[in-house]
Amino acid sequence: MWNNRPIIIRIKRHENVHPFIQTLHAQHIPLKRVVFREQEVSFETTMHYLPKIRRVRSRFRLKMTVFYADELQVVRTQLWTLLGIALMMIIPLLCAQVIWRVDIEAATPEIEERLGKTFQDTFHITTPLSKKNIPSNTVIRQRLLEQHRELSWVHIDKHGGRIILRPQESPKQTEQSRDKLASHLLATKSGVITHFNIQNGERKISVNDTAYEGDVLVSGVIDSGTEQVFVGAKGEVFADYWLECSFKIPTKITLETLQQKQWRVLIKGIHQEQVEYVQKKDLPNWLDPYVSIVEEQKTKTMQVELDESKIESLLIPLLHEKVLRSLPEKTMIKKENLLQAKWGNGTVEGKVLFLINENIANPIQGLQGE
DSSP: OOOOOEEEEEEEOOTTHHHHHHHHHHTTOOOEEEEEOSSEEEEEEEGGGHHHHHHHHHHHTOOEEEEETTTTOSSOOOHHHHHHHHHHHHHHHHHTTEEOEEEEOOSSHHHHHHHHHHHHHHHOOOSSEEGGGSOOHHHHHHHHHHHOTTEEEEEEEEETTEEEEEEEEOOOOOOOOOOSOBSEEEESSOEEEEEEEEEESEEOSOTTOEEOTTOEEEESEEEETTEEEEOOBEEEEEEEEEEEEEEEEESEEEEEEEOOOEEEEEETTTOOSOOOOSEEOOOOTTTTTTEEEEEEOOEEEEEEEOOHHHIIIIIHHHHHHHHHHTSOTTOEEEEEEEEEEEEETTEEEEEEEEEEEEEOEEEEOSOOOO
16 A cells, blocks of 8 residues: 555535445445535545545446645655655755865956966865865965965855855055165074075075074175175065964954945935945036935944854954054965963953064165175
C-alpha cells in the first residue's frame, strides 16, 4: 500500500447509495467519517482504494466527487514529502561548506585586476573549493600586502559561498624633492634590511643584515685609489622592525560610516534646511536662484560593543590604519599580533605588536667620511 494519501469522496443522494456503501464494506474497503446529509453522502478513505471505488460507483451509476483531505496541511506525512524536506535542509548545508566565487571590490578596475591576478597566482584557488582548503584571513592579507605596497589593508569577508576582498589604498602623501645629493644615507631606526631602491651611492650593508640606528646604509663617497670621489647618495632602504602600541578605549564605541551618495533636488522656499553636499550641478542662470541639484552623502551612526570576537575584525584594522597614517610614505604593516587585552570598568586595554616595513634611510649632508 504505497499511496496512503487521505481523500474525501462525496456522492449525490440516490436510492443506490446504501447498496453502494454495503458493497464497499463487502470488499473490505475502509471508510471513515461516513456522513449522510440531505443532498449528499461523504466519507473518507485513501488513494489506494480509489480505483476499486470508481468501479463500484460506475456499476451503481452514482455521481462522485473526489477531494484531497490534506489540502490545508502545510506538511504532508508522505515519504516523498519527508525526503524533499530533508534535501531542502541538507543541500544548503553542503553548499555552505563550499566556496563558489571570489569577488574583489576595489576603487578602480585596475586595482581589482592586479589584486585578482596576485590572489590567483599566490593561492591557485579554483572554484568551487571546500572551505577547509582556504587559507586563513591573516595569511591571505599578509601575502597580498607584501606584494602590493600601495595598499594599507585588505578587508576579507566570507558570506556563504563567497569570499569578498576589499582592498584599501594607503593615504597619499606629497613627496619632498631633494635638489642636493646627500653624502650618506644613515639608519634612523634599527631593523632587518629587506630591499633597496638606490639611485646613487654605494651599499654598505646587505639584505637580511641587521642595521642599527646611526649606521651608514649607503655611502655617497667612493674610494678611487688614494682619492675619494663624491657621487652622492640618493634612494631608499627598507627594513623590518617591530613596533609595540598600547591602547585603552571604552568597550562601547560610536562609529560613523559613509552611506551611498545620492542626488537631491532642493527648491528655494520649500527646503529651508542647510544641506552639506559633495558636489553641485551647474544650472542655467535663470533657474539657479530657485532650484539646486546637489549630491549629498549621509553618515550612519551606530553603537558597537567590543568583545573578543570584534578585536580582530574591528579594533585591529582601526589600530592598523591609525599607526599607518603616523608613519612615513611607502611604509607597510606586514603583520600584527595581539599581545594582550583586558576588560574592566567599561574599557578594554591591551598591546598590539606590529611588524613594520619602512624606509629607514635618512640623507645626511656635509659628511665626507664614514
